[in-house]
Amino acid sequence: MTAFSESADPHRQHERCVTIDLGSRSYPVILSDAWDSGQPQNLLQQHVKDRPVAIVSNDTVWPLYGETLLQAVKKAGPSHCSWHVLPDGENHKTPAQWLAILDHLANNGLTRDGVLLALGGGVVCDMTGFAAASWMRGIPFIQVPTTLLAQVDASVGGKTGINHLAGKNLIGAFHQPVAVLVNTRVLTTLPEREFRSGLAEAVKYGLIQSAPFVDWMLRNRRNLLHREPGVLNQLVQQCCQFKAHIVREDETEQGRRAVLNLGHTFGHAIENLGHYRTLLHGEAVAIGMVMAATLSEHLGLARPGLGKKVAGIMQALGLPSDFSSLPAGIDIEADEYTPEALIQRMRLDKKVSHGRHRLILLKELGQADMVDGVTEADLRTVLQAFCA
Numbered sequence: 001m002t003a004f005s006e007s008a009d010p011h012r013q014h015e016r017c018v019t020i021d022l023g024s025r026s027y028p029v030i031l032s033d034a035w036d037s038g039q040p041q042n043l044l045q046q047h048v049k050d051r052p053v054a055i056v057s058n059d060t061v062w063p064l065y066g067e068t069l070l071q072a073v074k075k076a077g078p079s080h081c082s083w084h085v086l087p088d089g090e091n092h093k094t095p096a097q098w099l100a101i102l103d104h105l106a107n108n109g110l111t112r113d114g115v116l117l118a119l120g121g122g123v124v125c126d127m128t129g130f131a132a133a134s135w136m137r138g139i140p141f142i143q144v145p146t147t148l149l150a151q152v153d154a155s156v157g158g159k160t161g162i163n164h165l166a167g168k169n170l171i172g173a174f175h176q177p178v179a180v181l182v183n184t185r186v187l188t189t190l191p192e193r194e195f196r197s198g199l200a201e202a203v204k205y206g207l208i209q210s211a212p213f214v215d216w217m218l219r220n221r222r223n224l225l226h227r228e229p230g231v232l233n234q235l236v237q238q239c240c241q242f243k244a245h246i247v248r249e250d251e252t253e254q255g256r257r258a259v260l261n262l263g264h265t266f267g268h269a270i271e272n273l274g275h276y277r278t279l280l281h282g283e284a285v286a287i288g289m290v291m292a293a294t295l296s297e298h299l300g301l302a303r304p305g306l307g308k309k310v311a312g313i314m315q316a317l318g319l320p321s322d323f324s325s326l327p328a329g330i331d332i333e334a335d336e337y338t339p340e341a342l343i344q345r346m347r348l349d350k351k352v353s354h355g356r357h358r359l360i361l362l363k364e365l366g367q368a369d370m371v372d373g374v375t376e377a378d379l380r381t382v383l384q385a386f387c388a
């Protein structure tokens with residue numbers, strides 16, 4: 001368990017650092033508003049000086065921040081620096097676009113001593129990481145995450161990959177970056193729904209392992225929702241610490257790391273029902289976490305009222321808690337979102353055997369556990385209340 005400690009003065013620290021402690025594969029996550037000075041520049045010099053570098057981004061993020069990162073990288077003295085801009089969107093997280101990255105590396109002479117940089121959200125981070133994992137059996141890469149979700153989750157922990165037609169993230173590898181450079185100032189341009197979607201992944205850490213952190217998020221929700229820089233830095237630093245702790249214990253998800261999937265089996269089913277176009281990942285996971293808490297309550301694993309409590313937390317953070325509290329302008333066909341349809345999607349999850357489901361459930365705020373053998377009858381009863 002990682003303790004949550006509130007720092008007295010959020011503005012005092014100019015740079016923050018979290019170490020992901022994995023022995024010889026350890027690396028720093030640096031939170032700083034600049035890439036061309038201080039620790040970020042030191043790290044760039046350490047990893048790119050006199051080496052060929054390729055930056056991978058997408059056509060939304062590159063026009064916003066590409067030039068600034070490029071100047072910072074050039075200042076660090078690479079032998080050669082090129083960039084590859086992907087089309088934006090999860091639907092481009094494909095083998096074809098991954099191959100296009102590798103073609104770029106081949107055409108730009110990225111040898112084994114080359115370095116990749118990912119500038120973008122989780123899609124760019126995952127794809128660049130997988131290109132780095134596979135090119136010449138693995139070259140170093142640096143994550144420069146630009147969405148809240150990528151800063152608190154996708155850029156840390158070494159899961160890299162792309163989608164296969166048969167499903168999300170089916171092709172991939174564990175490959176840790178050599179550094180993660182977080183600049184929360186880039187979050188100012190993030191669309192509102194994307195920002196809140198990231199808050200869902202942040203509050204997930206609190207639900208799993210720290211009730212005081214949930215409480216802190218609620219007390220600071222106005223500043224969080226206004227993207228106040230000091231509070232955002234505290235949020236991201238704390239989330240990276242939570243993730244660092246879990247990843248250190250279980251790097252390749254043999255056991256404890258699975259608690260990070262709280263709300264995700266439900267969430268993936270919800271995303272899948274909307275063909276990944278209706279709800280964002282974090283929004284679906286927010287509803288999924290309320291479902292998990294309600295199911296715990298139903299199974300007698302949690303005290304009565306936990307489901308409502310978690311629903312209240314999601315609402316306070318501007319997130320949906322059920323299908324009747326979706327973001328403005330999002331319509332779903334109620335007759336498609338039935339318990340049966342959700343359960344059918346949940347069966348596609350790897351964690352089902354003989355019709356019984358393995359799920360991450362919530363015992364109380366700050367305590368999650370893996371539970372085996374959940375029956376579909378129990379799922380049906382709980383989901384009915386969400387789908388009515």
Ligand SMILES: NC(=O)c1ccc[n+]([C@@H]2O[C@H](COP(=O)([O-])OP(=O)(O)OC[C@H]3O[C@@H](n4cnc5c(N)ncnc54)[C@H](O)[C@@H]3O)[C@@H](O)[C@H]2O)c1
Nearest residue numbers: 060088121122123124146147149150153154159186189190
């Ligand atoms: N590797 C992991 O451990 C891990 C964990 C969680 C999620 N993921 C993956 O992450 C992906 C989702 O990531 P995401 O939510 O960041 O989505 P995303 O990468 O698609 O980014 C969301 C949108 O925001 C845009 N954007 C990014 N930064 C911006 C900025 N600063 N200003 C304006 N627009 C910006 C993007 O171009 C995109 O349109 C999924 O593919 C998921 O599988 C991986």
Ligand SMILES: [Zn+2]
Nearest residue numbers: 201264281285
């Ligand atoms: Zn997630």
